[in-house]
Amino acid sequence: MKALIRADADAVLFSLKCFVAAMLAYYIALRIGLNRPFWAVVTSYIIGQPLAGAVLSKAVFRLIGTVLGATAAVVLVPAFVNEPAVLTLALSLWLGLCIYLAQLDRTPRAYIFLLAGYTASIIGIPSVEAPGAIFDTAILRVQEITIGILSASLIHGAVFPRTVTTVLLRRIDAILADAGRWSIDSLAGAREARLDIERRKLAVDVAELHQLSVHLPFDTERILPRVRTVRALQDALSMLLPLASTIEDRLAELENCPGGVPDPVAALVARVRVWIEAGAARPDRETTAEPLIAEARALEPLAQQAPETGLVWRDMLLLNLLSRLEELVATIRDAHLLRDQIRSPSIRSISPRVPELLRSTSRRPLHLDRALALRSAMGTIATIALGCTFWIATAWKDGGGAVLIAGIACALFSGFDNPRAAIGKMQLGSTIGLVASILYAYTVLPRVTDFVTLAAVLAPMLLIMGVLMGKPQTMAVGTGILIGFPQTVGLYATYEAAFGPQFNGAIAQFIGIGFAMSTVGLFLAVGAEDRFARLAKAGWRDVARRARGRAPDGARWMALMLDRVGLMLPAMGKGIDPGKPLLDALLDMRIGFVAGELDLLKRGATEEERALIAETLGGVGTYFGHLRPSKSTPPPLEVLADIDRAAAVFARDEVPARRRDGLILLTSLRRNLFPAALPYGAAA
Structure with a gap:
C-alpha cells in the first residue's frame, strides 16, 4: 500500500512539473512568434522523466535525433518530391532503418534513432505539398522542439529534482540485501520456489542498474559515481546467481552421499552464512573474509592428495563446493566494496582491491536479436508504404496525417512484447484527447483572453494526462492523449475556429492509429512462447560457441546470459509460466561458463588432458548446436563418458x-x- 501511495505521489509531482514545463515552453514559443508552438508543449511532455539526469540525457538524445531527422527530411523531400512513390519509399526506409538501429541499441541512447526516424516523417510528410519551404519548416520544428527540451530540462532538473544517483544508490542497497538474503537461504539448503523467483529477479535488477548508469553523466548530483564502478558491480552481481545455485545443488547432492557433509565443512558453511548476514556490509569485511576463504581452501580434499589416491565422487563434490564457497565469499566482499566505492565522495580507491576490479571491467554486452529488429523495421516500412499508397491513390487531403500518426505509433511501440495492445491503449488515449480537444476548442477556448487564463483552463486535462504518463501501466494511454489533444485543440499562435479541418484531422489521426494496430498484428506481433524460443536458441548457440572457444570471456558471458534471463522475466506478470525456459537458461549459463573455463585450462594442460578436454567440449558444442525448442533432447551419454575419462586423467595429474x-x-x-x-x- 505504501509503495502504491508513493507511486501515485510521484506521478502527481511528475505531472505538475510537466505542466509547468509545458506552459513555460508554450509561453516562450508564443513570445518569439513561432507558428506551431504546440510542438514545444508536446516535446516538454515527451522528454519528461521522473529522474533529473534522465531528463537531461533524454533531452540531449532528442535534440541529436531531431537534428538528424530534420536533416534527412531536408535531403529527401526536395530530391524526390516529383516522384511521390519514391519519396514514400525513401521516408519509410529511413524510419525503418532508424527503428532497426534503435532496437539494436537497447539503452536510452536508442531514443536518438527513434527521434531521427519519426522527426523526418513529421517534417517530410506535411511538406510534400510545399517542398520549397522544407528548409524553413525544418528550422521551425527544430526551434520548437528545442524550446520544449530546454523548458523540461530546466523544470525537472531544478524543481524538486530526483537524481539518478539517489535512485541508483537505493537500488544497489536493496539488490545487495536481496542477494544476501537468498544466498543465506541457499547455504541453509533451502530449495524453495520462492528462492528461484527471487534469484531470477536479479537479472532484471542488474539490467536496471545498467539503464540507470547510462544517465549518470547527465545527473544533477554534485558528486557523481563513476559509470565504470557501476559496471564492475554489475559484473560481481552477475556471478552471484550461478554461485548460490551451484552451492545449493552441491550441498543437496552431498547429503545423498555416504557420510554426507563433513562436520568441518558444515561448520564453515554456517560461519559464511553468519558473515553474509552480519559481516559483509561492515568496513572490516576484507579482514573477516580472508580467514573464511583460507579455511575453505585448507579443507579442500584432493588438492594436497597424492595422485595415486583413489578418486571418490564425494571428494569431487566437496572440492567443487568449497571452491564455489570461496568464490561466493570473495564475490560478496567485492560487491560491497564496490558499493562503498560508489558511495564514496572521493575518486580515490577505498581498497587496493577496487582498482583490480575496475581493470577487469569491460563494456557490458546485451542480447541483440537482429532478425526481430529487422522484422520490426520491415513491418514499419510496410505500414508507411501501404498508408502512403492509399493516401496517394485516393488523393485524401488529410491522408498524410494518418500516415504520420501510424508511423509514430510503430516507432514508439514496435519494440514492445505486444505492440498491438500498446497501440490499442494509445488509440483509447487519442480518442479521449480528440473528444476533449473538440469540447475545449468550441466551448472553452473562445472565452479565453489571456495566457494565464489559458493555462488555468488547460490545467485539468494536461495534469490528468501527465499523471497517466507518469505510470508505466497507463503510459500508452497518456501518450495517446498527448498525440490527440495539444495539436487538435488549437494551441497555435492565435486561436482559429475551424471545425472542418479540425474534425478531418481528428478522423485522420483515429484512422492512422487504427491502421497501425492492424499492420502490427500482421507484421510485428511476437508471442511470448516465440520470444522464449528465440532467447533459448541464442543461448544454446552461444554455449556451443563458448565450448569451441569462440565466445566472450567469463564475465561478459555471464552478463549476456543474465540479460537474456531478464528478458524472459516480464512474462511472469502476464500469466505465462516461464519456469522451465528460465531454469534452462540459468543452467545453460552455468554450463557455458564452465565450458569456457575448461577451454582456457586446456592451453596449459598435458597432451592427454588437452585431447580429452577437446573431445568433451566437442560433444558439448555439438549437443547445444543441434538443440531445438520444439524437441526436448537429453545430452548424449557419450559426453558423460568423456567427462569421466577426463576426470580420471586429471586425478592422476602431478x-x-x-x-x-x-x-x-x-x-x-x-x-x-x-x-x-x-x-x-x-557404474564401474
Whole structure:
C-alpha cells in the first residue's frame, strides 16, 4: 500500500512539473512568434522523466535525433518530391532503418534513432505539398522542439529534482540485501520456489542498474559515481546467481552421499552464512573474509592428495563446493566494496582491491536479436508504404496525417512484447484527447483572453494526462492523449475556429492509429512462447560457441546470459509460466561458463588432458548446436563418458593446481549436464 501511495505521489509531482514545463515552453514559443508552438508543449511532455539526469540525457538524445531527422527530411523531400512513390519509399526506409538501429541499441541512447526516424516523417510528410519551404519548416520544428527540451530540462532538473544517483544508490542497497538474503537461504539448503523467483529477479535488477548508469553523466548530483564502478558491480552481481545455485545443488547432492557433509565443512558453511548476514556490509569485511576463504581452501580434499589416491565422487563434490564457497565469499566482499566505492565522495580507491576490479571491467554486452529488429523495421516500412499508397491513390487531403500518426505509433511501440495492445491503449488515449480537444476548442477556448487564463483552463486535462504518463501501466494511454489533444485543440499562435479541418484531422489521426494496430498484428506481433524460443536458441548457440572457444570471456558471458534471463522475466506478470525456459537458461549459463573455463585450462594442460578436454567440449558444442525448442533432447551419454575419462586423467595429474582446477570444472559440468546420473565410479 505504501509503495502504491508513493507511486501515485510521484506521478502527481511528475505531472505538475510537466505542466509547468509545458506552459513555460508554450509561453516562450508564443513570445518569439513561432507558428506551431504546440510542438514545444508536446516535446516538454515527451522528454519528461521522473529522474533529473534522465531528463537531461533524454533531452540531449532528442535534440541529436531531431537534428538528424530534420536533416534527412531536408535531403529527401526536395530530391524526390516529383516522384511521390519514391519519396514514400525513401521516408519509410529511413524510419525503418532508424527503428532497426534503435532496437539494436537497447539503452536510452536508442531514443536518438527513434527521434531521427519519426522527426523526418513529421517534417517530410506535411511538406510534400510545399517542398520549397522544407528548409524553413525544418528550422521551425527544430526551434520548437528545442524550446520544449530546454523548458523540461530546466523544470525537472531544478524543481524538486530526483537524481539518478539517489535512485541508483537505493537500488544497489536493496539488490545487495536481496542477494544476501537468498544466498543465506541457499547455504541453509533451502530449495524453495520462492528462492528461484527471487534469484531470477536479479537479472532484471542488474539490467536496471545498467539503464540507470547510462544517465549518470547527465545527473544533477554534485558528486557523481563513476559509470565504470557501476559496471564492475554489475559484473560481481552477475556471478552471484550461478554461485548460490551451484552451492545449493552441491550441498543437496552431498547429503545423498555416504557420510554426507563433513562436520568441518558444515561448520564453515554456517560461519559464511553468519558473515553474509552480519559481516559483509561492515568496513572490516576484507579482514573477516580472508580467514573464511583460507579455511575453505585448507579443507579442500584432493588438492594436497597424492595422485595415486583413489578418486571418490564425494571428494569431487566437496572440492567443487568449497571452491564455489570461496568464490561466493570473495564475490560478496567485492560487491560491497564496490558499493562503498560508489558511495564514496572521493575518486580515490577505498581498497587496493577496487582498482583490480575496475581493470577487469569491460563494456557490458546485451542480447541483440537482429532478425526481430529487422522484422520490426520491415513491418514499419510496410505500414508507411501501404498508408502512403492509399493516401496517394485516393488523393485524401488529410491522408498524410494518418500516415504520420501510424508511423509514430510503430516507432514508439514496435519494440514492445505486444505492440498491438500498446497501440490499442494509445488509440483509447487519442480518442479521449480528440473528444476533449473538440469540447475545449468550441466551448472553452473562445472565452479565453489571456495566457494565464489559458493555462488555468488547460490545467485539468494536461495534469490528468501527465499523471497517466507518469505510470508505466497507463503510459500508452497518456501518450495517446498527448498525440490527440495539444495539436487538435488549437494551441497555435492565435486561436482559429475551424471545425472542418479540425474534425478531418481528428478522423485522420483515429484512422492512422487504427491502421497501425492492424499492420502490427500482421507484421510485428511476437508471442511470448516465440520470444522464449528465440532467447533459448541464442543461448544454446552461444554455449556451443563458448565450448569451441569462440565466445566472450567469463564475465561478459555471464552478463549476456543474465540479460537474456531478464528478458524472459516480464512474462511472469502476464500469466505465462516461464519456469522451465528460465531454469534452462540459468543452467545453460552455468554450463557455458564452465565450458569456457575448461577451454582456457586446456592451453596449459598435458597432451592427454588437452585431447580429452577437446573431445568433451566437442560433444558439448555439438549437443547445444543441434538443440531445438520444439524437441526436448537429453545430452548424449557419450559426453558423460568423456567427462569421466577426463576426470580420471586429471586425478592422476602431478601438478596440484592443475589437478584441482580440472576436477572442479569437470564436476560442475557433470552435475549441470547430468544431474540424475549415477555418482562418478558407481557404474564401474
